[in-house]
Amino acid sequence: MTVLSNLMPGQYGTIQAIHAEQALYQRLNALGFRIGKKIALIRRASFNGPLHVRIGATDIILREIEAQRIQLNLV
Amino acid sequence: MKRIALLGMPNTGKSTLFNRLSGASARVGNWPGITVDLMSAKVLIGGHIAELIDLPGLYDLHGFSDDEQVVRHFLSNHAVDLVLIVLNSSQIDRQLSLALQIKQLGLPTVLLLNMQDEAKRSGITIDTQAMASQLGFPVATMSAKYGDGCPQALQLAGQVLNNVAVIPAPSDVSKLLELDSQIEQTMHDIVKHSVQMPIKLNDETTDKIDRVLLHPWLGLPLFFLAMFLLFQFIFTAGKPLQDGMAWALELFRTEALEPLLISLPSWLNGLLLDGIYNGIGTVAAFVPIIVLFFLVMSMVEDSGYLSRAAFLMDTLMAKMGLDGRGFVMVLMGFGCNVPALMGTRVMRSRPMRLLTMLVIPLSLCSARLQVFLFMIATLFVASQAAYIMFALYMVSFFTIFLTAILFKHQYKSTEPFILELPPYRFPTPRQIWLRGWQEVKHFLKRASKFIVIGVVLVWVLTHYPTDVAPASAATIAGQIGQIFAPVLDPIGIDTQLAIALIFGFVAKEIVVGSLAVIYGLQGDALSHQIAMNIDWVQGMSFMLFTLIYTPCLSTIATMKSESKSSLFMWLSIVWSLALAWVISFIFYQGARALGF
Numbered sequence: 001m002t003v004l005s006n007l008m009p010g011q012y013g014t015i016q017a018i019h020a021e022q023a024l025y026q027r028l029n030a031l032g033f034r035i036g037k038k039i040a041l042i043r044r045a046s047f048n049g050p051l052h053v054r055i056g057a058t059d060i061i062l063r064e065i066e067a068q069r070i071q072l073n074l075v
Numbered sequence: 076m077k078r079i080a081l082l083g084m085p086n087t088g089k090s091t092l093f094n095r096l097s098g099a100s101a102r103v104g105n106w107p108g109i110t111v112d113l114m115s116a117k118v119l120i121g122g123h124i125a126e127l128i129d130l131p132g133l134y135d136l137h138g139f140s141d142d143e144q145v146v147r148h149f150l151s152n153h154a155v156d157l158v159l160i161v162l163n164s165s166q167i168d169r170q171l172s173l174a175l176q177i178k179q180l181g182l183p184t185v186l187l188l189n190m191q192d193e194a195k196r197s198g199i200t201i202d203t204q205a206m207a208s209q210l211g212f213p214v215a216t217m218s219a220k221y222g223d224g225c226p227q228a229l230q231l232a233g234q235v236l237n238n239v240a241v242i243p244a245p246s247d248v249s250k251l252l253e254l255d256s257q258i259e260q261t262m263h264d265i266v267k268h269s270v271q272m273p274i275k276l277n278d279e280t281t282d283k284i285d286r287v288l289l290h291p292w293l294g295l296p297l298f299f300l301a302m303f304l305l306f307q308f309i310f311t312a313g314k315p316l317q318d319g320m321a322w323a324l325e326l327f328r329t330e331a332l333e334p335l336l337i338s339l340p341s342w343l344n345g346l347l348l349d350g351i352y353n354g355i356g357t358v359a360a361f362v363p364i365i366v367l368f369f370l371v372m373s374m375v376e377d378s379g380y381l382s383r384a385a386f387l388m389d390t391l392m393a394k395m396g397l398d399g400r401g402f403v404m405v406l407m408g409f410g411c412n413v414p415a416l417m418g419t420r421v422m423r424s425r426p427m428r429l430l431t432m433l434v435i436p437l438s439l440c441s442a443r444l445q446v447f448l449f450m451i452a453t454l455f456v457a458s459q460a461a462y463i464m465f466a467l468y469m470v471s472f473f474t475i476f477l478t479a480i481l482f483k484h485q486y487k488s489t490e491p492f493i494l495e496l497p498p499y500r501f502p503t504p505r506q507i508w509l510r511g512w513q514e515v516k517h518f519l520k521r522a523s524k525f526i527v528i529g530v531v532l533v534w535v536l537t538h539y540p541t542d543v544a545p546a547s548a549a550t551i552a553g554q555i556g557q558i559f560a561p562v563l564d565p566i567g568i569d570t571q572l573a574i575a576l577i578f579g580f581v582a583k584e585i586v587v588g589s590l591a592v593i594y595g596l597q598g599d600a601l602s603h604q605i606a607m608n609i610d611w612v613q614g615m616s617f618m619l620f621t622l623i624y625t626p627c628l629s630t631i632a633t634m635k636s637e638s639k640s641s642l643f644m645w646l647s648i649v650w651s652l653a654l655a656w657v658i659s660f661i662f663y664q665g666a667r668a669l670g671f
């Protein structure tokens with residue numbers, strides 16, 4: 001068990017839990033963040049910038065602080 | 076008349092479809108949140124004229140950002156006869172959630188699986204029959220961009236529209252919008268039964284390009300290099316067009332207008348030729364370069380690079396209380412500040428939205444670009460032009476950063492930053508052409524409204540009273556200039572330039588036009604005269620002021636309507652005027668102190 005923000009580029013995991021308030025939870029849901037989905041970290045921007053992740057055919061960028069709310073099982 | 080609404084997640088091609096069906100020219104771009112307001116057009120569907128409405132994209136029916144509110148408000152207040160759900164076929168596994176939510180509203184619906192071309196390329200197959208029977212409404216695949224499947228989709232929509240007997244009342248729909256939906260399982264079942272996705276989905280080309288453009292160290296330098304090269308291209312390619320246009324306008328004056336108007340009384344002749352024609356002509360010479368600029372802009376917007384720019388700049392923007400989207404709005408502001416201000420509707424937190432709106436008017440828009448092109452060509456040699464121009468863009472960024480840093484404590488927010496990164500796309504020639512044409516129309520509209528009135532007014536002010544030399548200190552314009560002299564003298568701005576700045580408050584297009592009127596000259600003669608009157612330090616100070624103070628009345632009006640606060644609007648006006656003066660002052664006095 002780890003959180004999305006701990007992944008290294010190229011690593012992936014399956015989403016176990018999303019800890020977010022209602023509005024953020026719904027937005028994440030709509031973008032494909034759902035329990036059981038496979039998610040990969042593609043790259044990180046320099047200076048602790050946003051993370052570039054991929055779920056299915058959707059590429060998303062999000063900040064570290066949001067990525068910490070997403071719990072994963074490493075695959 | 077029947078009413079048809081286009082609904083779907085952002086960036087799925089709703090506006091592209093809207094344009095294709097109606098022949099309208101709604102703005103299209105590869106960025107989630109291009110459409111933030113509704114737009115309607117008449118279309119012929121199923122033998123009836125119907126009203127088709129393009130709406131902002133929304134992620135789910137419960138969203139509360141201002142663009143999503145537009146959709147909720149629309150559905151709660153208007154009876155809709157048919158909903159066309161548009162979704163991106165490649166992302167059907169997640170976008171189906173919105174279709175299922177909309178289904179619960181009980182409105183007659185057709186589901187359009189758009190971007191079939193891309194889905195096919197990545198090997199996704201969808202059984203539309205199976206999906207339709209599970210969903211309970213018709214499903215069709217199509218490609219709004221290239222037109223495949225559009226006639227069939229239209230036919231399907233027509234059939235549904237003709238079979239509809241009763242539609243739910245908007246008040247009922249409004250209640251259903253609040254309903255919390257459990258759709259996860261249904262979605263999973265439908266995708267499992269009717270969609271086949273290959274294991275490896277990603278777009279190889281996009282991945283390859285991203286490896287370079289989003290490189291941790293090269294990404295930002297490449298961004299600035301690309302920007303420099305694009306502008307270099309615009310100016311190099313645009314210069315001959317601009318010269319040609321100026322030549323043609325001059326020829327038209329000497330060969331056609333002058334002989335034609337010779338018999339008119341001299342004041343009328345002067346008003347028409349030295350006032351209106353010179354004023355508009357001087358501005359019109361920049362039309363080709365502005366069109367070129369917008370063609371390049373539309374390609375950048377449609378390429379999908381904007382989201383990448385957001386990725387690259389987010390860290391820096393976060394330090395200033397903004398986020399990557401704010402940076403993209405600033406880039407959009409390079410075209411025109413008004414749509415950029417409206418684009419901030421995608422932000423949910425009000426403080427962040429206000430802070431972004433406060434910096435957008437500092438973005439170097441295309442109307443200011445005209446002024447700079449003119450002044451730079453007048454006061455600098457050709458080899459310096461590109462660098463001066465680039466420096467002005469950097470100053471624009473600098474004032475934006477400075478403003479954000481100074482105000483970020485007043486506008487604190489904890490808005491999450493989550494953004495889709497769409498694949499790279501390239502606009503079709505038709506899309507590029509439509510956009511260019513749209514900008515020409517927009518320019519002509521502004522020209523007929525602001526510029527004509529502006530130049531006529533300037534002409535009157537500089538020619539009254541009639542017994543003194545035009546534009547001299549004794550004219551009304553001269554007197555107005557005198558009033559402002561105490562504030563404008565310290566920044567090197569003389570009476571003539573002051574009049575141009577005052578009218579520039581209405582719209583920057585008037586600035587160059589009014590200079591032509593003030594000096595009563597056009598083309599090269601005008602440039603020579605200005606170069607005799609002011610030196611480059613004064614010119615630069617004038618450009619800095621023009622860059623920073625309030626862009627135009629439309630921006631002010633948008634500022635007010637989007638923030639719903641007059642106080643905020645005044646803050647923006649006062650702040651930009653003060654900043655403009657201070658920066659021009661520092662530059663002008665600094666340059667003089669250094670002996671320039």
Ligand SMILES: Nc1nc2c(ncn2[C@@H]2O[C@H](COP(=O)(O)OP(=O)(O)OP(=O)(O)O)[C@@H](O)[C@H]2O)c(=O)[nH]1
Nearest residue numbers: 086087088089090091104108109110132218219220
């Ligand atoms: N390949 C492909 N691209 C498409 C298709 N339809 C639209 N696009 C592109 O997708 C991008 C988004 O198109 P828009 O029409 O602006 O999407 P929208 O749904 O109106 O987006 P918002 O207004 O942001 O909600 C643009 O770059 C279009 O050129 C299609 O059928 N195939």
Ligand SMILES: [Mg+2]
Nearest residue numbers: 089090109110
């Ligand atoms: Mg749109």
